Amino acid sequence: MRDTVRHRLIPYFLLGPGLIWLILFFVIPLGYMGELSLRSGTLGNFVFDWNFENYTDSLSRFDSQFVRTFIYAGVATIIALLIAYPLAYAIAFRGGRWKNALLLAVVVPFFTTYLIRTIAWQTILGDSGFVVDTLKTLSLLGDDGRLLATPTAVIAGLTYNFLPFMILPIYASLERIDVRLIEAAKDLYSSTRQAFWRVTLPLSAPGVVAGTLLTFIPAAGDYVNAFYLGSTNQAMIGNRIQALYLSERAYPTAAALSFTMMVAILIVVFIYIRFAGSEALMGEEDER
């Protein structure tokens, strides 16, 4: 009898330390951020007084950055999807014995420091760099035109930096497709194109949903790409939050802005999941 009680408690002993860490240093800090966002006063003497003005203030002061953030992250996510899907498809169905090498090539950028990767793009897109020169020769860019400090550069950076997050889930869902289903469609006289649109694409939808979320969320919270590849005219919400916390030390406003951003992202994600179906997200969890 005592043995079964002990046996029942085992999972809680295993979970305990890790989950307590997550609660203490993830859940509870979010609560403190909420509390901080409702304080007022000056540095060194912020008092909690349900000051909801921090929220209305931060929304009205930074509304343009909010809009910009969601446009940049959204465009980057769509471009990443367009780049990633054919690549994931090629690796999954045509990779052959090169499959693992190709997958390694996809994750390898993660092994270089994130900042250095972004700084490398600063060099590539730089004013006297190869890309700008070529665009000028092709007259796609004016003589004094530049790529750095434009929305294009920031979106390009966001797209590049989060691309593996898009490729890997799509690859995983394509890899799992039973090829016999595609063959069956072809046996039933569907063209290659029809088989793709009616069989392959719907079956890979969970990967697409997971990939777009895994790209959009970090892209919306990013400030590194806008910092290195943009100017203040391309500043995103992340840049404002970072500056408010770390240089201006306007903690209540900073916390209110972070909270608003988190909620805004959650709303977008929620609408998207409603629209795209939730099986894709829960699929991984129930897979036991």
Added chain:
Amino acid sequence: MRWLRHNGILIYAGIAIAYMLLPLFVIAVFSFNDPAGKFNFTWEGFTLVHWENVFSLPDLNEAMAHSLQLAAFSTVLATVLGTLIALALVRYEFFGRRPANFLIVIPMATPEIVIGAALLSMFLIYGIDLGFTTLLIAHVMFSISFVVVVVRSRLIGFDRSLEEAARDLGAGPFETFRLVTLPLIAPGVVSAALLAFALSIDDFVISNFNAGDYVTFPLFIFGASQRGIPVEVYSMATILFIVTVAAMILTVWQQRRAERMASVRPEPG
């Protein structure tokens, strides 16, 4: 034309992979650059000086040492905590597993800046000095979820009859864990640890918020970017890159070998 239609996607894949690797190539090339001013953005000429002096900048060395130290501690802690969670989730039916699952998924779906800002808010309210400890707390926190996901995916295909056999043969629960379970899940645990290490050593955003005066390698780069990043950083990044890729290829190769040796078991049916 037919050939192009058939192989077009492979050509596309080649171009896409080249695009993904381009910045890595640029970093390696620019580690041999001899820039005229303080900024290493345009190619001026070839030199080996910055490779010869790669460990000659005390601040950079210190930052790298900090990063390695932090990553080592954070990897050990996160791997232990995450592996225990994965074991509980895969092995046991218990009350509260859905919320537990949720608590593990949600940090991975939260923007890093929110995690960093929330932790900083708590540390500010309690007046805690920022430094190694706060960084360690943060790095363990964001690594745990990834460890759980990796170890869990390995545990799902785990053959439990091996453990039962060990118990039948008189092994106690701890002996069974040490002699049977651990060696079998070891490849998953090692992959998870590697991932945790890579996440920690590369982290910028959360560290930016919670480091105080403690400078890690990415924070050094950020601090230096206004006054010009020393070329040695490019060399150091190249070394770090080669070491991590080598470690990854080595573990994958090792695991393949182990799997081949383990597959000597009789085929079912």
